[in-house]
Amino acid sequence: MNLKPALQLQHDNAAYSVAFSSDGSLLASGSLDRTVRIWELPSGVQKFQMKGHGEAICSVVFLLGNSILLSAGLDRTLRTWNLATGMLKSTMSGHSAYLSCMAAMPDNLTAVSGAHDKDLILWDINAATPLATMKGHTDVVTTVAFSPDGKTIASGGHDFLIRIWDAAERKQIREFGPQAKPIQCVAFSPDGKTIVAADESSVIRLWDLSTGNTIRTFDEHKAAVKCVAISPDGKRLASGSNDTSIIVRDISTGQALQTLKAHRNTIYGLAWSFDGTRLASASFDRTVCVWEL
Numbered sequence: 001m002n003l004k005p006a007l008q009l010q011h012d013n014a015a016y017s018v019a020f021s022s023d024g025s026l027l028a029s030g031s032l033d034r035t036v037r038i039w040e041l042p043s044g045v046q047k048f049q050m051k052g053h054g055e056a057i058c059s060v061v062f063l064l065g066n067s068i069l070l071s072a073g074l075d076r077t078l079r080t081w082n083l084a085t086g087m088l089k090s091t092m093s094g095h096s097a098y099l100s101c102m103a104a105m106p107d108n109l110t111a112v113s114g115a116h117d118k119d120l121i122l123w124d125i126n127a128a129t130p131l132a133t134m135k136g137h138t139d140v141v142t143t144v145a146f147s148p149d150g151k152t153i154a155s156g157g158h159d160f161l162i163r164i165w166d167a168a169e170r171k172q173i174r175e176f177g178p179q180a181k182p183i184q185c186v187a188f189s190p191d192g193k194t195i196v197a198a199d200e201s202s203v204i205r206l207w208d209l210s211t212g213n214t215i216r217t218f219d220e221h222k223a224a225v226k227c228v229a230i231s232p233d234g235k236r237l238a239s240g241s242n243d244t245s246i247i248v249r250d251i252s253t254g255q256a257l258q259t260l261k262a263h264r265n266t267i268y269g270l271a272w273s274f275d276g277t278r279l280a281s282a283s284f285d286r287t288v289c290v291w292e293l
Contacts, residue, residue, distance in 0.1 A: 003258060003291065005262050005289035006042070007041075007288075008262065008290075009029065009287065010286060011032075011035070011287070014283070015287060016030055016056060016058050016282055017057060018269045020280060022274050023274075024278070025041055025066075026047070028071075029060065029280075029282055030073075030269075034054065034056065035049050035053075036071045038083065038086070039288075048083075050069075050081050050086055057072065058072055058073060059101060059103070061103070061104045063080070068080050070102070072099055072101070072113055073099060077091050078093075078113060079091050080125065090128035092128045092129070094130045095113065095115040095117050099113055103144050103145050103146050108125065110122060110124065112153055113144065118141060119133050119141070120133070120136075121133050132170045134170055134171070137155065137157050139158035142156060142158065143157070143184060148192045150167060151166070152167060155186070156185075159178075160180070160182060161176065164176070164209070179199040185226060187228050190233070194209055198224075198228060201224060202223060202224065202243075203225075204217065204239055206218075218247075220249075221243050221245065222241070222243040226240055226267060227240045229271055231276045234251065235251060235252070236257065237251045239270075240283075244283075246260040248279070260289075263287065266283060276293075279291045279293055
């Protein structure tokens with residue numbers, strides 16, 4: 001039986017990113033239509049449609065007890081939004097080319113972004129200023145993630161490498177690869193001991209962060225994997241692909257638990273709710289789906 005999404009929400013153009021608030025009462029989504037939208041849950045009623053970015057929004061994340069939303073766009077900016085009013089709070093700029101990915105440190109005070117200029121930039125969110133530029137990638141940076149303790153950053157891009165950085169020292173400490181194709185997505189496990197990454201193929205790899213060894217590979221998708229997300233308890237891995245499907249797996253055995261099909265085009269964004277009972281997906285078909293798992 002094909003599981004139906006509990007909600008199917010609409011943008012005016014491709015949807016690229018999703019995030020749940022920590023209490024599960026709100027969902028944020030970012031789109032090629034240049035809006036960030038805030039949806040009330042479980043109703044799916046749109047609370048805010050926030051405009052300010054000049055290009056597509058590639059990443060969204062809730063901060064500070066859900067009072068602030070941080071968004072990143074191809075217009076080279078990060079922006080913070082007041083979730084009491086839906087109004088723009090601050091704008092941060094520093095990249096010299098399209099900004100393609102962003103992640104926030106668990107303390108909600110620091111963010112990291114990657115871009116077509118090959119750089120990573122660390123940001124002081126409260127001051128809305130850059131802290132440091134980290135250089136090492138030799139091509140476009142497509143994905144970035146903070147470890148759960150905020151001490152480590154993983155990034156990947158078109159130079160075929162996954163690079164691991166010391167966030168405090170602001171320097172690269174190791175690298176995995178090169179892979180056969182450009183890296184598309186990377187995520188840390190909740191215990192910070194492993195990372196999951198996919199390149200422009202159907203293969204997903206689980207890596208031991210301390211040794212750099214591949215622990216397991218997953219290859220059920222029929223086209224390139226564009227996004228991955230690990231459940232808060234570390235037991236399930238969700239992946240979205242150009243094949244329009246989402247596969248949810250048992251991460252310890254590799255067994256596919258569910259295949260979710262509702263989207264009609266590439267899935268670019270996935271996010272678990274903090275209690276692990278819901279998964280949100282964002283697709284090029286202009287829709288955002290919420291799944292009850």
